[in-house]
Amino acid sequence: MTEAHVHHPNYVKIWAILVVLLIVSVAGSMSHIREVVLIAAFGVALVKAYLVAKNFMHLNVEKRWVPYLLIMCLIFVGVLFAGVAPDVMKHGGLHWTKNPLAQSAPAAAGAATKNE
Amino acid sequence: MSTQVEHAEPGFFRKYLWSTDHKMIAMQYMFTGMAMAMIGGYFAYAFRMQLGFPNQYVPGYGIVTPGRYNALVTMHGSIMIFWVAMPVLIAAFGNFLIPLMVGCDDMAFPRINRLSYQIFLLSALVLLSSFLVKGGPFGGAWTAYPPLSASGAYNLTPIGATLWLLAVALEFVAFLLGGINFTVTAMNSRAPGMKMYDIPILIWMIILANIIFMASVGPLIAGAVMLLFDQTLSTGFYDPTRGGDPLLWQHLFWFFGHPEVYVVLLPAMGIIAEIIAVFARKKIFGYKTVLYTTWAVGFLSFVVWAHHQFVAGIDPRMANIFSVTTLLISVPITEMVFLYIATLYGGSIHLDTPMLWALAFIAEFMIGGVTGIFLGSSGTDIYLHDTYFLIAHFHYTFVPIAIIAVYAGLTFWYPKMFGRMLNETLGKIHFWGTIIPFNVIFIPLFITGIAGDQRRVYNYAQFAEQSRPALQHLRTTSTIALLFMLAFQLVFLFNFFWSLRDGNAAGANPWRSTTLEWTVPSPPPHGNFAEMPTVYRGPYEYGLPGRSDDFLPQNVPD
Amino acid sequence: MSATAKPIANTRSTTGIPTARLITWWVIASEIVIFGGLLASYIMHRIEHPEWAGAASHTNTCAGAFNTFVLLTSSLCAVLAHQAADAHDGPKAAKLLRLTALGGLIFLTVKGFEWTKDIQEGFVISSGGFWSYYYTLAGLHGLHVLAGMIIMLIVAADAANNQELQRVECIGLYWHFVDIVWIFLFPLLYIAR
Numbered sequence: 001m002t003e004a005h006v007h008h009p010n011y012v013k014i015w016a017i018l019v020v021l022l023i024v025s026v027a028g029s030m031s032h033i034r035e036v037v038l039i040a041a042f043g044v045a046l047v048k049a050y051l052v053a054k055n056f057m058h059l060n061v062e063k064r065w066v067p068y069l070l071i072m073c074l075i076f077v078g079v080l081f082a083g084v085a086p087d088v089m090k091h092g093g094l095h096w097t098k099n100p101l102a103q104s105a106p107a108a109a110g111a112a113t114k115n116e
Numbered sequence: 117m118s119t120q121v122e123h124a125e126p127g128f129f130r131k132y133l134w135s136t137d138h139k140m141i142a143m144q145y146m147f148t149g150m151a152m153a154m155i156g157g158y159f160a161y162a163f164r165m166q167l168g169f170p171n172q173y174v175p176g177y178g179i180v181t182p183g184r185y186n187a188l189v190t191m192h193g194s195i196m197i198f199w200v201a202m203p204v205l206i207a208a209f210g211n212f213l214i215p216l217m218v219g220c221d222d223m224a225f226p227r228i229n230r231l232s233y234q235i236f237l238l239s240a241l242v243l244l245s246s247f248l249v250k251g252g253p254f255g256g257a258w259t260a261y262p263p264l265s266a267s268g269a270y271n272l273t274p275i276g277a278t279l280w281l282l283a284v285a286l287e288f289v290a291f292l293l294g295g296i297n298f299t300v301t302a303m304n305s306r307a308p309g310m311k312m313y314d315i316p317i318l319i320w321m322i323i324l325a326n327i328i329f330m331a332s333v334g335p336l337i338a339g340a341v342m343l344l345f346d347q348t349l350s351t352g353f354y355d356p357t358r359g360g361d362p363l364l365w366q367h368l369f370w371f372f373g374h375p376e377v378y379v380v381l382l383p384a385m386g387i388i389a390e391i392i393a394v395f396a397r398k399k400i401f402g403y404k405t406v407l408y409t410t411w412a413v414g415f416l417s418f419v420v421w422a423h424h425q426f427v428a429g430i431d432p433r434m435a436n437i438f439s440v441t442t443l444l445i446s447v448p449i450t451e452m453v454f455l456y457i458a459t460l461y462g463g464s465i466h467l468d469t470p471m472l473w474a475l476a477f478i479a480e481f482m483i484g485g486v487t488g489i490f491l492g493s494s495g496t497d498i499y500l501h502d503t504y505f506l507i508a509h510f511h512y513t514f515v516p517i518a519i520i521a522v523y524a525g526l527t528f529w530y531p532k533m534f535g536r537m538l539n540e541t542l543g544k545i546h547f548w549g550t551i552i553p554f555n556v557i558f559i560p561l562f563i564t565g566i567a568g569d570q571r572r573v574y575n576y577a578q579f580a581e582q583s584r585p586a587l588q589h590l591r592t593t594s595t596i597a598l599l600f601m602l603a604f605q606l607v608f609l610f611n612f613f614w615s616l617r618d619g620n621a622a623g624a625n626p627w628r629s630t631t632l633e634w635t636v637p638s639p640p641p642h643g644n645f646a647e648m649p650t651v652y653r654g655p656y657e658y659g660l661p662g663r664s665d666d667f668l669p670q671n672v673p674d
Numbered sequence: 675m676s677a678t679a680k681p682i683a684n685t686r687s688t689t690g691i692p693t694a695r696l697i698t699w700w701v702i703a704s705e706i707v708i709f710g711g712l713l714a715s716y717i718m719h720r721i722e723h724p725e726w727a728g729a730a731s732h733t734n735t736c737a738g739a740f741n742t743f744v745l746l747t748s749s750l751c752a753v754l755a756h757q758a759a760d761a762h763d764g765p766k767a768a769k770l771l772r773l774t775a776l777g778g779l780i781f782l783t784v785k786g787f788e789w790t791k792d793i794q795e796g797f798v799i800s801s802g803g804f805w806s807y808y809y810t811l812a813g814l815h816g817l818h819v820l821a822g823m824i825i826m827l828i829v830a831a832d833a834a835n836n837q838e839l840q841r842v843e844c845i846g847l848y849w850h851f852v853d854i855v856w857i858f859l860f861p862l863l864y865i866a867r
Contacts, residue, residue, distance in 0.1 A: 008757045015750040019743060026739050029865035041861035048746075049854045056753045056850045063691055066699050073703050076331050077710030079418055081718065084367040086431040088718045093431065101356040105263035105270060215683060222681035224693045296700040304693050305683035330704045335711025341810060342715070349799050351806040353715075359723050359803030364715055371711075648682060 014055045021048050136226035137642060141233050142212035143533075148240060149204035155244075156195035157602060163188040163574075168595025170575050183272055185574035186255030191243075193258035194280065197380070198287050199240055201518035205383040206291070207236070209525055210298050210322045212533065216633035216640060217316050219307025219649045219671070224300045232294035239286035246279035254280035257572060259369060262354035262362050266346040278347050285340050288333050295326030307632070307671070309651035314670065316631050316655040317406060321386030325379045328414050332375035339368030366428055370421040377513070378417045382410065384521035385452060388474045391528050392456055394629045395471035396463025397666050399656035402455045409448040409455075416445040426494045427501045435494040442492035449485060453478060464659075464666075468627075469543035473524035476551050477516045484512030487562070502572070505565030508558040515554060523550070523608070530612075531626050535638040536619030542611040549604030556597035560590035630669045631655050698844040702851045705818075709855050712814065716807045716862065729804035730863070732797060737788040738864035741781050742856060748777025749853045752846040755833075759843065764836035771830035771842065774849060778823040785816060808863055815859060818852050 021044050028040020053059050059067050091098045126135075135141060158177075165172070166180035173179055180188065211229065215222055223229045246253040254276040256265040268274025302315070302323045342353035343365060352358025354365050393400050400406060422430055422438040456478055465471070487509040490496045500506060523546075530538050561569075564587050569576070576583040625634040632651070636644055649671040657668040684693050691699075720726055755770035789809075799809040822845070829845045832838040 008760070011750055011753050011757070015746060018746045022739065022742055022746065025861065026735070026865065029735075029861075037866065041866045045857050045861050048857045052749060052850050052854055052857070056749055057847055063689065066691075069699065069703055070706060073331055073706040074710065076418060076707060077335075077714055080335055080367070080371050080711060081714040083371070083419075083422060083434065084364065084714070085718045086434055087363045087367065087429075088361050089722045090431060093433070096432070104352075104355055104357045105267040220681070220683040220686065222683050224681070224683045225697065226681060228697075292704055296697055296704070299700055300693055300697045301683055304688050304691070304696055305686045306688050330700070331707055334704060334707025334709075335714070337708050338712035338715065338814075341712075341814065342806075345799065345806065345810060351800050351810075352803065353806055359719065359726070361719075364719075368711060368715070 009055050011055070014051060018048055018051060021051075134230070136222070136230045138211045138215050138223050138226065138229060139533075139640065141229050142208045142210075144233050145203045145211060145236070146208035148237060149200050149208060152195050152199040152203075152240060156192050156200060157605070159188045159192040159195070161598065161602060163192070164595040164598050166574060168592040170577060180574065182574045183255060184252070186257070186271075186572070187253045187273065187276070189572060190255050190257050190280075191253050194254075194284070195243070196514070196518060197258065197376070198284060199243065201380045201514070201522075202287075202291060203236060204522050205380055205387075205518070205525075206298075206322060206325060207233075207294055209318075209383060209387065209529070210326075211294075212529070213633060214298055214301055214319060214322065215305070216532075216636065216644055217319050217631055218302055218305060219310060219632050219645065219651060220301070220305040221643045221645065221648070223297050224305055225297050228293055228297050232290045232297065235286055235293065236290035239283045239290060242279055242286060243283035246276040246283070249275040249279065251276055259373070260343065260365075261369075262343060262346060262365050265365075266343060266354055268347070274347070278344065281340055281344050281347070285337065285344075288337055288340075292330060292333065295329055299323050299326050299330075307649050307651045310670075313404065313407075314651055314654045316386075317389040317400060317403065318383070318386035320407060321382040321389075321410065324410055324414055325382040328375045328382075328417060329379045332372045332379075332418065335368045336372035339365055363425075363428065363430065366425050367422070370424045371418075373424065374421040375414075375417040378413060380517050381513070382413075384477070384517040387521050387525040387528070388456065388477050389459075390629075390631070391470045391474040391524055392459050392463075393656045393658065394528075394627050395466045395468060395474070396460050397466075397658045398459055398463035399654075399658055400455070401458035401461075403654070403656070406452060406455055409451045412448040413445060413452075416441060416448070420445055420492075423492050423494070423497070426497045439492060439494045443489065446485060446489060446492070453482060453485075469538070469540060469547060470524050470528035470627075472544065472547050473520055473527060476547070477520045477524060480512055480520060480551075480554070481516040484509060484514075484516065487512060500565065502570055503565040504561040504569045504571060507571050508561040508565060511558050511561075515558075519550070519554075523547075526612075528627070529633075530615070531622030532633055532638050532640070534616055534619075535622055536615050536617075537622045537626060538615045538619060539611050542607055546604055546607040546611065549607060550601055553597040553601035553604070557594045557601065560594045563587070564590050628665075628667055630657055630667050632670055635669055635671055692840055694840050694844050695847070698847050702847065705851060709814070712811060713858070713862070716811060719803060719807070720862075723803060726802075726804040729797070729802055730808075730866075732792070732795070733808065733864050734788050734791065735864050737784055738860050741784050742860045744777050744781050744784070745853045745856050748774045748781075749850055751777065752849045756843045756846045759833065759839040762836070762839065764833045764839055767839065767842045768830040768834035771826050771833065771845070774846075775823045775826045775830070778819050778826075781819060782816060785812065811859060811863065815852070815855055818855070822849050822852055 025040045025044035028044070029037050031037055031040070053067075059070075132140065162174055162177040162180060163185055165174040165177070166185060171179070211223070243253075251268075251273040253273065254260075254265075254271070255273045256271040256277060260277075260280070264270050265277055268277065271277055302319055306315070342351070345351040346353050346355070346360075353360045354362045356362065389400055389406070420438060420442045422434055423442045426435050426438075487505070491500055491506060491509055527538055527543055530536070564584075567584060567587055568582070569584070569587070569591075570582060573579065573582065622638045624637055626638075627634070632649055633640075635649065650673075651670045652673055653668065653670055655670055657670075659666050660668055687693065689696065751770045751774040755767045755774065758764075758767040758770060797805050799806055826845050826849065829838070829841045833842055
């Protein structure tokens, strides 16, 4: 039940752009300027992901609600991050501090001796 | 277009064990769920006997030691949620009803359907196998917080802990596969003429539940992999001395855990909707409003999860936010209950057994709902968290979901599934014998909870300030009521199996309902519809003026 | 497998999207949340622990970059397979799908060598926070690559006989998703500092 797409873009050309972007990101990551590294790494990643999603996955010609569904899932992940990050990443507030723990729990293995 | 599949009558294996027919797969889920319910109920018996009669020998079990107590409560909770509520409410009713109610011949992907049951069965077997290993089944509570769940030296059930985790993970995969199949079928395979707002509410509810499940379980799958590695590979994902954080597990767990309760609530409310329309002979009041409030509940359910963690040491400012959202989510749920009551108002009420269960659901769930308000406000929750008040609250929501709504659905669709009517008298005896003891179990627990009884403690005698012997009679009352409730389930079992052979023959539409599943023979043949139906109207056309019948099925032309 | 008659339910399309592609989108949606959950956990811990940068510098950027190139190329093969299937050229689609799977095999092989070297240098999954996440993230991704390869070969076998050609696009969509996950894993695990 394949439907003929109205047009297939030049996939090899898109691939070539992706490879160039890969080279840019690796080169940029060697820089010593933090902003350049971050843009090279993640900015390029975002562009590459967009190109794959649009041109290879044909999300631009798919029914409109499909990209919305996928974006909703990303938003849920964002909600998770927003709810959890304060606990993992914050070390103190108005009247409290997060103190480091000194001792680990004992290791996983170990026969259950007296579970009776 | 008539069914195009013609083949020879299949043998026993292909018909009962290797079927791709959605109705048979529904039965597989249902009977597996019922069997697990008996195990989960037996565990509740054992630990409530310990609580009601501390340190006494429990008939049919033995002595409940502290380790066994922890395993009993862990297994009871896990089994009831993952291996009873979900398979029966979503997989069994969903499998049986979705193709019938939307007017097609099977699920869109029957072999994926079969695979999802097989993975589910495997998950149940993995869980049951943990009863046989050294140390016994996992005893770290169904919430499995690390470091208790990550360290075998703490939980004393190291093998059981890993098996439990694997079983839960397999169950998640089974429900992801099954749920996606259901969603595609409901979206794509509807009968011609069935537009979005002609779909029965139960189907909407099951689909929305599946979507909520699918969007929320991912982080927990990730978290479970991390916990598995902490248990077996000495990683430190949840170990603060190694850069991890135990709160991370709690967040990942409850990010799923809270939407999960709506995953089981929505199908239950869908079942109730179908039943009250039929037995009040009246269309659902505000069909679209029911849908919109359900969508609202679905979205809100993703932003309330940390109300389970108010006292766990989360950032206090988050506690404020989650309090507000938690109280907010009670609004759409209450609205839905109001809509159901409005449906009943002015209707021609018939108090058959399914209707009794549906009315009981509304009443009991409301008690669960209002007691949730005290827990959702972070201030009062500081006192009430982890007390028996909480246990009573969630049983007043979960028992309506997993027991009352299930019995409502079973007594309602039994004629369609098996071609026989259940005995009404036995049904009513079973109903009252369940509802009255249920309340006698949990109302005392509200009281002991407010007095300060903590959960997950096997014997208060060990903790002098907790023992409160003056309240022991309440704990004992609760246990005795459970014994009555369990005994009355035998009435249902007898009714169920006896009626299979000796019940009155049921026609296609004994309840005179409008939805499509009642237009086919009972039980439906392979392929469901001899002629694929076309739909002309919505699902609740009752009491139309000027007609000889008080109902008009969806597939009858004007 | 294609000899079994399909239920009518499978052939209807009320949404306008064929059932096979519709189920693929839902699979991808659920996988977004699975990987997203793991990635979110990693990101917040990575930001919280800048000292992990020391450990992160030991990942083999060459292997990572080469693997990124391999996956991008295999994605190209996958979408060309879709184009061939659209033109009803089953054998060509099958050949391209098998090339895609070969890309997956190269990816996993390179990763195997990469991890062998890491382990020999003493970096195992329990070596610290960064490494735990590294192996878990890349391992989960690798499992998805492997599963994709297996399904792809099954689809290719049918496509070679000009059967079930609609599945070529669907397995391609899944493969592109796996590629996109790696597009983000590469900077997160290899080149971000």
